[in-house]
Amino acid sequence: MQPVDQEKAVQARPRPASVASVRNLRVYFQSKRGMVHAVDGVSFDIYDGETLGLVGETGCGKSVTGRSFLKLLPVPPGKIASGSIQFKPHATCRNCDGNGCPSCEGTGRQSAANSRGRSNEKGIRDSVDAEIVELLEIGREEMRRIRGDRIAMIFQDPGKALNPTLPISEQLSEVFLLHRTSELLEAAGLPASTGGALRRFASQEQRFGDSLLMALPPNRAFRNRLVGALNKMVIEALGDTQVPNPAKLMARYPHELSGGMKQRVMIAQALACNPDILIADEPTTALDVTVEARILELIKELQKKRRTSVLYISHDLSLVRRICDRVAVMYAGKVVEIGSTDAIFRDPRHPYTRGLISAVPSAGARRGELAAIRGTVPELVDPAPTCRFAGRCPFEADSCRRFEPELKPVSNGHAVACFIDSAAPSGRQPTFQSAAV
Amino acid sequence: MTESYKPSLQPWQSGEARESALRVRLNRFMGLIQRLVSNPTTVMGLAVIVSMIGIAIFAPWIAEPNFPDPYQMPRDWGAVRKPPGTPGHILGTTNVGGDVFYGVIWGSRKSLQLSLMVVGSTVVIGTIIGSLAGLLGGWVDEVLMRIVDVFLSIPELIFALAIAAVLGPSFTNIVFALSVVLWVKYARIMRAQVIQTKQNEYVDAARVIGDSKLNIYLRDILPNSITPVTVQATLDMGNVVLIGATLSFIGLSEAGIAEWGVLVSEGQAGIASGRWWASTFPGLMIFLWALAFNLVGDGLRDALDPRTEGR
Numbered sequence: 166m167q168p169v170d171q172e173k174a175v176q177a178r179p180r181p182a183s184v185a186s187v188r189n190l191r192v193y194f195q196s197k198r199g200m201v202h203a204v205d206g207v208s209f210d211i212y213d214g215e216t217l218g219l220v221g222e223t224g225c226g227k228s229v230t231g232r233s234f235l236k237l238l239p240v241p242p243g244k245i246a247s248g249s250i251q252f253k254p255h256a257t258c259r260n261c262d263g264n265g266c267p268s269c270e271g272t273g274r275q276s277a278a279n280s281r282g283r284s285n286e287k288g289i290r291d292s293v294d295a296e297i298v299e300l301l302e303i304g305r306e307e308m309r310r311i312r313g314d315r316i317a318m319i320f321q322d323p324g325k326a327l328n329p330t331l332p333i334s335e336q337l338s339e340v341f342l343l344h345r346t347s348e349l350l351e352a353a354g355l356p357a358s359t360g361g362a363l364r365r366f367a368s369q370e371q372r373f374g375d376s377l378l379m380a381l382p383p384n385r386a387f388r389n390r391l392v393g394a395l396n397k398m399v400i401e402a403l404g405d406t407q408v409p410n411p412a413k414l415m416a417r418y419p420h421e422l423s424g425g426m427k428q429r430v431m432i433a434q435a436l437a438c439n440p441d442i443l444i445a446d447e448p449t450t451a452l453d454v455t456v457e458a459r460i461l462e463l464i465k466e467l468q469k470k471r472r473t474s475v476l477y478i479s480h481d482l483s484l485v486r487r488i489c490d491r492v493a494v495m496y497a498g499k500v501v502e503i504g505s506t507d508a509i510f511r512d513p514r515h516p517y518t519r520g521l522i523s524a525v526p527s528a529g530a531r532r533g534e535l536a537a538i539r540g541t542v543p544e545l546v547d548p549a550p551t552c553r554f555a556g557r558c559p560f561e562a563d564s565c566r567r568f569e570p571e572l573k574p575v576s577n578g579h580a581v582a583c584f585i586d587s588a589a590p591s592g593r594q595p596t597f598q599s600a601a602v
Numbered sequence: 603m604t605e606s607y608k609p610s611l612q613p614w615q616s617g618e619a620r621e622s623a624l625r626v627r628l629n630r631f632m633g634l635i636q637r638l639v640s641n642p643t644t645v646m647g648l649a650v651i652v653s654m655i656g657i658a659i660f661a662p663w664i665a666e667p668n669f670p671d672p673y674q675m676p677r678d679w680g681a682v683r684k685p686p687g688t689p690g691h692i693l694g695t696t697n698v699g700g701d702v703f704y705g706v707i708w709g710s711r712k713s714l715q716l717s718l719m720v721v722g723s724t725v726v727i728g729t730i731i732g733s734l735a736g737l738l739g740g741w742v743d744e745v746l747m748r749i750v751d752v753f754l755s756i757p758e759l760i761f762a763l764a765i766a767a768v769l770g771p772s773f774t775n776i777v778f779a780l781s782v783v784l785w786v787k788y789a790r791i792m793r794a795q796v797i798q799t800k801q802n803e804y805v806d807a808a809r810v811i812g813d814s815k816l817n818i819y820l821r822d823i824l825p826n827s828i829t830p831v832t833v834q835a836t837l838d839m840g841n842v843v844l845i846g847a848t849l850s851f852i853g854l855s856e857a858g859i860a861e862w863g864v865l866v867s868e869g870q871a872g873i874a875s876g877r878w879w880a881s882t883f884p885g886l887m888i889f890l891w892a893l894a895f896n897l898v899g900d901g902l903r904d905a906l907d908p909r910t911e912g913r
Contacts, residue, residue, distance in 0.1 A: 235809075237809060237810065308812075309813075312810055312811060312812035313810060313811030314812060317810065317811070318807075320803050320806065320807060321803075322803060325802060325803040325804065326803045326804050326806070326807040327807070328804045328808070328821065328826070329804075329826065330825040331821065332627070339811060339813060339821075340811045343811060343812050344811075344812065369813075370814075417626070418626065418630075431807070434807075434811060435810075435811075
């Protein structure tokens with residue numbers, strides 16, 4: 166990829182629409198010593214089709230932020246105190262009815278902002294009909310329809326994210342049964358009005374006695390057709406992740422697969438329904454480097470094909486630099502800097518970001534020289550309204566300990582929460598020259 | 603995308619993949635059986651259990667059923683207190699003319715009934731209550747577990763005895779009393795297991811794809827929590843008969859029925875006068891039954907332990 170082409174592409178494309186906007190999200194955890202402000206007023210947008218990296222050290226709230234999208238927090242002790250996550254699901258492209266055309270880059274999808282009203286006649290059937298969904302306020306049933314269908318997630322350790330007692334085929338077919346019942350019935354040649362035990366079979370809502378009903382002659386043939394159609398869907402989903410011999414893999418149990426294979430299965434499951442947003446919570450941390458590279462390539466490729474936005478949660482800066490379009494740096498429950506990957510890495514404006522970037526060891530650095538950030542992450546129990554990085558920051562001045570910096574834009578699409586670029590109300594201002602060292 | 607899902611004749615449409623998944627499942631089960639039979643004491647226990655169940659099933663062919671109630675000991679007033687080896691009464695008779703052989707054979711039916719009914723009901727009740735406590739947590743957990751604590755604070759034999767005594771002497775009441783007392787163990791085990799299992803990432807993964815709570819419980823949590831319950835249930839199959847026999851022995855079931863505990867009780871008066879057989883043979887059966895299920899239970903625990911899987 167040549168940088169020049171990329172820049173041209175960025176200029177040529179109109180300002181992208183956001184598929185999700187997080188506004189002032191606060192997630193608190195009740196602990197014995199008080200409220201832990203795990204996420205404290207986080208705001209960012211995920212643009213259509215982009216990869217947004219969410220970077221920060223352990224415990225800075227990046228995973229909690231990602232999990233808030235799907236209401237996956239342990240409640241109690243977790244509590245979403247305030248904020249909103251607005252999700253704008255994709256619509257079927259109006260120019261081609263979901264068949265793929267140049268205007269939607271062959272994906273058959275179109276971001277909600279570009280479409281006027283949603284067409285649901287043909288093609289991808291969206292289970293979510295609203296144009297804007299407030300993820301933090303919708304009910305459990307609505308959330309269930311979004312999960313796995315419009316927003317999917319991949320976990321850190323594929324070894325733990327698969328049920329050891331079920332073969333791969335069962336775990337993958339679950340997604341289709343839950344979200345693609347009508348397609349399944351259609352593929353099996355059954356009318357959409359099918360009801361009773363067959364429909365329950367195709368939507369994973371079996372009742373007691375249904376399995377007997379399905380095994381008897383009139384339903385038996387239909388069941389086999391459904392299973393055939395289901396298997397075909399599963400094989401297609403697995404095939405997309407480039408696993409060798411997907412048909413054979415289906416009968417395997419998770420413990421018989423390697424870590425990379427398991428992560429591919431997870432990716433197949435996550436992307437099975439063409440989600441609008443994929444939340445990847447350090448998906449390659451448990452894998453070795455060669456497998457990691459292939460998995461990342463895979464995610465990238467599938468993402469492009471489906472116009473999926475990815476929220477990539479990671480602590481690995483070099484990796485984020487490689488795959489993300491934009492980066493948000495989190496520190497102690499706050500986004501301290503957000504901007505395009507290029508801007509962040511070329512001209513980091515927040516001292517924490519600078520510290521992080523210089524802490525990444527490079528091949529050219531002298532031996533024995535690791536630029537660590539001094540100090541440790543502050544406790545997040547009822548934090549005082551100061552800059553969270555004060556105390557570890559080499560440039561801090563006394564205003565940093567009196568006021569809390571807010572995210573302010575420094576250039577187009579690049580915002581920083583630091584008094585270096587936007588002065589504090591009063592007091593001595595920090596500058597990059599005032600290094601205390 | 604949807605266009606490509608039209609049915610066409612493909613190899614996988616025969617449900618082949620599903621069936622091979624079944625085959626893998628079968629293989630896993632066979633692996634478990636293999637680990638079980640690699641342990642000689644387990645094999646011994648299994649052999650005893652199989653023959654005991656065989657005896658229970660074929661009881662009407664082994665000893666001609668008494669009319670009208672086969673569970674009532676037949677009375678042969680012409681042959682009272684006969685020693686083992688008497689023609690027609692291989693294991694002797696009791697002091698009221700009951701055939702000890704008949705009691706031993708039909709007593710196995712009673713024991714099988716007792717253990718299946720008690721273990722069956724306690725496993726179901728305990729699993730449901732333990733799962734509810736583990737899944738819901740909070741005050742539900744608190745209330746249920748305090749109830750369990752109350753049950754556990756009374757020794758199980760004394761508790762069962764009290765209930766059976768209040769309800770009056772009958773075999774059904776013993777079954778009921780034991781069920782009331784023994785479910786708490788399973789509730790405890792299940793709660794701990796569910797709490798542990800539900801923290802697994804695959805439970806989150808199932809939530810992430812939009813699975814319902816019931817489905818997550820049935821597909822992800824239950825199968826991954828049930829193992830210790832099966833081990834405990836196997837052990838209890840033996841223990842229940844032991845406790846049941848104790849209750850029968852002290853007269854909490856109907857007198858004169860073909861039940862090992864009752865037989866031991868009715869025969870023990872004669873031991874001092876040298877008529878050892880009326881108590882010994884049913885007692886031996888109780889011992890074998892309890893031993894066999896304990897051996898198999900231990901073997902099952904070892905075989906299901908993931909740490910021993912590779913061996």
